Amino acid sequence: MTDVRPGAGRTPSRAVEQALVDAAEQVLVRDGLGAVTVRAVATEAGVAPMGVYNRFGSKDGLISAVLVRGFDGLRAAVSRDDDPDPVARLLASGRNYRRFALGRPQHYGAMFGGRPLPTEGAEELLAHATAAFEALVDHVRYGMARGALREGDPLETAQVIWSSVHGAVSLELGGAVLTPDPAATYESLLQLIVAGLR
Amino acid sequence: MTDVRPGAGRTPSRAVEQALVDAAEQVLVRDGLGAVTVRAVATEAGVAPMGVYNRFGSKDGLISAVLVRGFDGLRAAVSRDDDPDPVARLLASGRNYRRFALGRPQHYGAMFGGRPLPTEGAEELLAHATAAFEALVDHVRYGMARGALREGDPLETAQVIWSSVHGAVSLELGGAVLTPDPAATYESLLQLIVAGLR
DNA sequence: CACAACAGTAGAACGACGTTCTATGAACGG
DNA sequence: CCGTTCATAGAACGTCGTTCTACTGTTGTG
Numbered sequence: 315m316t317d318v319r320p321g322a323g324r325t326p327s328r329a330v331e332q333a334l335v336d337a338a339e340q341v342l343v344r345d346g347l348g349a350v351t352v353r354a355v356a357t358e359a360g361v362a363p364m365g366v367y368n369r370f371g372s373k374d375g376l377i378s379a380v381l382v383r384g385f386d387g388l389r390a391a392v393s394r395d396d397d398p399d400p401v402a403r404l405l406a407s408g409r410n411y412r413r414f415a416l417g418r419p420q421h422y423g424a425m426f427g428g429r430p431l432p433t434e435g436a437e438e439l440l441a442h443a444t445a446a447f448e449a450l451v452d453h454v455r456y457g458m459a460r461g462a463l464r465e466g467d468p469l470e471t472a473q474v475i476w477s478s479v480h481g482a483v484s485l486e487l488g489g490a491v492l493t494p495d496p497a498a499t500y501e502s503l504l505q506l507i508v509a510g511l512r
Numbered sequence: 513m514t515d516v517r518p519g520a521g522r523t524p525s526r527a528v529e530q531a532l533v534d535a536a537e538q539v540l541v542r543d544g545l546g547a548v549t550v551r552a553v554a555t556e557a558g559v560a561p562m563g564v565y566n567r568f569g570s571k572d573g574l575i576s577a578v579l580v581r582g583f584d585g586l587r588a589a590v591s592r593d594d595d596p597d598p599v600a601r602l603l604a605s606g607r608n609y610r611r612f613a614l615g616r617p618q619h620y621g622a623m624f625g626g627r628p629l630p631t632e633g634a635e636e637l638l639a640h641a642t643a644a645f646e647a648l649v650d651h652v653r654y655g656m657a658r659g660a661l662r663e664g665d666p667l668e669t670a671q672v673i674w675s676s677v678h679g680a681v682s683l684e685l686g687g688a689v690l691t692p693d694p695a696a697t698y699e700s701l702l703q704l705i706v707a708g709l710r
Numbered sequence: 711c712a713c714a715a716c717a718g719t720a721g722a723a724c725g726a727c728g729t730t731c732t733a734t735g736a737a738c739g740g
Numbered sequence: 741c742c743g744t745t746c747a748t749a750g751a752a753c754g755t756c757g758t759t760c761t762a763c764t765g766t767t768g769t770g
Contacts, residue, residue: 352757362720373757427625470691474701481679492645493668503672510704550728560749571728
């Protein structure tokens with residue numbers, strides 16, 4: 315660590331940048347999105363609040379950096395299983411999606427919380443989010459190629475699947491799942507999806 | 513209007529209460545949730561900021577009152593159609609759900625935006641939200657009773673439907689629908705649901 | 711080796727937010 | 741008619757995101 319000056323002697327401490335993102339993520343997980351203030355993060359990272367503006371331009375820029383990690387984690391979760399059976403792969407992907415959201419609820423809420431995404435670093439954020447979605451599209455293409463899923467526009471099918479699973483975990487995180495066993499209800503949803511797509 | 517003093521001579525002006533909720537709703541629709549500040553709403557209503565605390569206890573209490581209207585509107589939208597054909601009724605309900613969300617995006621975002629719902633007046637809010645959900649459960653029961661939907665727990669089935677449609681409109685409001693025709697994609701989702709439930 | 715130029719820091723400061731405090735005024739019960 | 745009560749208005753408090761103002765340590769050049 316402390317790998318200072320990567321290219322030229324410029325940029326004396328990219329380590330500070332890393333420390334700030336780590337601190338922001340730590341505060342996010344520990345105290346929630348509302349507690350992620352510039353002052354709190356800077357203190358946690360052992361830096362002055364100005365550091366956030368020097369490195370990320372704004373608070374949104376810093377949060378974007380955290381969310382990039384979140385979308386990368388989501389993509390990893392969705393891509394984790396590569397069962398040769400297309401339907402099994404899709405189901406595993408759906409279950410991993412929920413596992414990710416429930417395991418990193420603060421991340422998920424910040425990523426999809428409805429409030430306008432940070433404008434600072436929005437393009438990078440969009441790229442990482444799209445990459446996660448593309449992993450799902452790949453699973454759909456795989457299923458269609460193997461004849462396990464009805465033919466159709468893979469993008470549209472993936473969007474439909476994403477809508478469903480996102481809605482389910484979103485409601486669950488918001489405490490709006492009224493059934494006694496949310497896991498079982500989620501499983502019903504997955505089964506309904508694959509049944510409708512076959 | 514200006515129906516002052518309902519019961520006893522106490523409560524000098526419930527009209528102020530109404531004016532505050534109206535003002536809050538107006539600011540919400542016009543400028544978004546972020547612009548709904550105590551000062552802005554009080555100014556819009558022609559009242560001092562303290563009025564919010566006298567009448568609603570906190571900013572959250574005021575927002576709760578606005579969201580109660582939102583949930584009532586959602587319930588009305590979902591219950592609007594009562595086509596005798598169960599599947600047609602369910603489809604109409606789903607389309608009305610999306611129409612409501614797209615027509616009142618600020619309301620929908622505040623109702624389901626992921627951020628913890630206001631604690632002030634949470635019980636009343638929950639009651640109105642549950643009433644909206646119950647309208648959907650009723651449609652499911654109706655469909656099962658007529659044999660148009662596979663038998664099962666109506667609550668769980670309704671929850672699955674809600675998850676899907678909520679996810680779809682939530683992503684659409686967030687600009688995360690990547691298909692060229694969101695309306696068509698939503699229609700695919702509805703068809704997939706009814707196909708899976710038959 | 712000296713020295714101007716500069717990037718990055720710390721800390722105070724600004725406006726706006728939610729909320730609370732203080733004093734004022736108008737409506738009630740006796 | 742007066743004393744009490746309660747909603748009001750407006751100032752004030754602490755915190756937020758952000759900006760401003762010095763200052764410091766380093767860098768490239770004579």
